[in-house]
Amino acid sequence: MGKYKNLLVNVGIFGLSAVATKLMAFILMPLYTLYLSTEEYGIMDMATIMVTTLFPVLTLLISEGMLRFTLDDKSKAAFYITETMLVMLASCVLLAIILPVFDLPIFGGLGRYKIWFLLSYAALCFPSVMGTVARAMDQMKLIAYASILSALIMGVLAYALIAGMNLGLMGYFYSYIVGNGSAILVYLFAGKQYQFIDFTVWRNNASLRRQLWRYSLPLAPNSLCNQIQTTVSRFIIIGVLGISASGLYAAASKIPNLLNVLQQIVQQAWQLSAFQEFKSSGLKHFYDVIWRVYQALMSVGSALVIALSPFIAKVLMQRQFYSAWPLISILVLAFYLSAINNFLGTIYQAYMRTKPLLVATVVGAAACLAFTAILVHDWGISAAAFGVFVGSLVIFVVRVIDVRRLMAINMRPIPTAITMMLLTVQSLVTSNQCSHYLFWSSICLLLITFVQCYELKPLITLLFTKRKYTA
Structure with missing residues (x-):
């Protein structure tokens, strides 16, 4: 332990x-x-x-x-x-x-x-x-x-x-x-x-x-491509809609950063442990256990922020900034996928295989920018939010497939797919402000919490009984 x-x-x-x-x-x-x-x-x-x-x-x-x-x-x-x-x-x-x-x-x-x-x-x-x-x-x-x-x-x-x-x-x-x-x-x-x-x-x-x-060296362009999804999207907004529109988008982006607090805490600690434990026995089991905990924290945290986003925005987004709050839920969904991508990226770094990180990120950044540039005239600043989501989704698909060459982590595909589906529904219902969207958003939050609690049950048993856990 x-x-x-x-x-x-x-x-x-x-x-x-x-x-x-x-x-x-x-x-x-x-x-x-x-x-x-x-x-x-x-x-x-x-x-x-x-x-x-x-x-x-x-x-x-x-x-x-x-x-x-x-x-x-x-x-x-x-x-x-x-x-x-x-x-x-x-x-x-x-x-x-x-x-x-x-x-x-x-x-x-x-x-x-x-x-x-x-x-x-x-x-x-x-x-x-x-x-x-x-x-x-x-x-x-x-x-x-x-x-x-x-x-x-x-x-x-x-x-x-x-x-x-x-x-x-x-x-x-x-x-x-x-x-x-x-x-x-x-x-x-x-x-x-x-x-x-x-x-x-x-x-x-x-x-x-x-x-x-x-x-x-491969980490630098990989990080740059991650930044491009945000940075160049802002340049597109400024060029087409002006600096004020970029300010509105920036304000909406701050709310999902609540989750960055949680993600960076866990990611930094996880990265340090992944490097320190790389040469120890039972490495795959360790990664499998951490995946369940990480997935639970990121998914429940994301669902909670989406559910509370109208109320958080009223406090943090003053005056004309409040009009941009519907973008928050799409940006949170993109954050969730990005958090999963970061978890998988740590595996490449632990194995000192940094070049494959770049390939997926380049493809994702290209998808993000193309989506934003094509739709910004019609969708306004919403195009940038959806563009970040599309780019993160592309990176997720590529890394899930490719990372198995290094380590076949048990990513629990069925619970993970259910969680992603519920988050997507919650995000779209909230961003479009559908009828009774607060109610349906709360239902999605409860269902995601139930799925993740069920997933964590074996780990909780392990902590209290000290029995051997099999992922």
């Missing part, structure tokens, strides 16, 4: 971190939608999207390779961490060079805030990489401390600068940069991560460098 205990401990630590950071975004959302115009909100969202899009492009996700190889052999940690930090520093220099590109109209006015965007990139991405170092070097508690501090500082500053001093979008940038940047100090001084930097070791390990980059 040691592997399950370690997983639960990691879930708890990542949970504290996520509650501090992700939920702070939702606490601040009414502030943003009340004090910012749709145009300002659109620029704010574009800045956030571009940071998350450029991070894998400029760093080539070397931090993911660092995590995988450091967990495999900590004696070489100094090389992997030094290489990662140098790449992160180089990414900031590259971004500074290409800043004039953001003056183009396609970026919706972000060019007026170029320097603040660069600082936002550094303030978010350095703590992210340093958090990955903490995961690799067993500094798990440090992640929670850094996240809680940065979230508190950002929240206090946001309300003081935006509501108190009426600084608008600049108030957002100030609070974002100072809040996220404070986590760097925690990792440097409390975690003493500077001690992991060793340039002598870094210069004399060319073979390790080739191995690290061979693993990491």
Whole structure:
């Protein structure tokens, strides 16, 4: 039971971190939608999207390779961490060079805030990489401390600068940069991560460098294609419907991010355990057990958010932003499929087979963009929401078929298919606001909960009786 205990401990630590950071975004959302115009909100969202899009492009996700190889052999940690930090520093220099590109109209006015965007990139991405170092070097508690501090500082500053001093979008940038940047100090001084930097070791390990980059390089375009489904869809919306329409779509997208809190907690803990337990016995059984728990959490969480979406939107989406709430249920359905895809993607990373990840993601991104571009004139911003769903569905189909080459996980096809069908019905009924849609949405939620409780019954028995469980 040691592997399950370690997983639960990691879930708890990542949970504290996520509650501090992700939920702070939702606490601040009414502030943003009340004090910012749709145009300002659109620029704010574009800045956030571009940071998350450029991070894998400029760093080539070397931090993911660092995590995988450091967990495999900590004696070489100094090389992997030094290489990662140098790449992160180089990414900031590259971004500074290409800043004039953001003056183009396609970026919706972000060019007026170029320097603040660069600082936002550094303030978010350095703590992210340093958090990955903490995961690799067993500094798990440090992640929670850094996240809680940065979230508190950002929240206090946001309300003081935006509501108190009426600084608008600049108030957002100030609070974002100072809040996220404070986590760097925690990792440097409390975690003493500077001690992991060793340039002598870094210069004399060319073979390790080739191995690290061979693993990491396919992850960068894979992550980029995932981002393309969101980023390029926003560009299409801006080009056809304008920056205000992008702001409405961005506001609707924030609600499904409630689920990202849950998903990222479980995904990060699951990824860490998958890497740590890769060489242990009973690997397939471990994966089968975690699949049931993961599937239950994601499906019930998704159904719950869809059922509550009209009420959540009334609190978080102020003024004209509320009109976009019907998109939430489609975006939640897309999130559910994306969460399953991430689970399957971890298997490829555990086996160090990262190239196949890219193939499915490219096909899915192409499907998403084609769907959005073709229908945006007729469907408006709804085309982007359905486009993300179509892209996630394509990736899911490809990975379910392909991953069996590495490990034949028992994905429980019948309960999983029933759950997906119920979620789809719930999403369509809610987004179209059919007659008595709240009632039917609640029925779907109850049925999904029943199916997943039935699926988890053997695991609950295992915990209380300590009998051997067979998936």
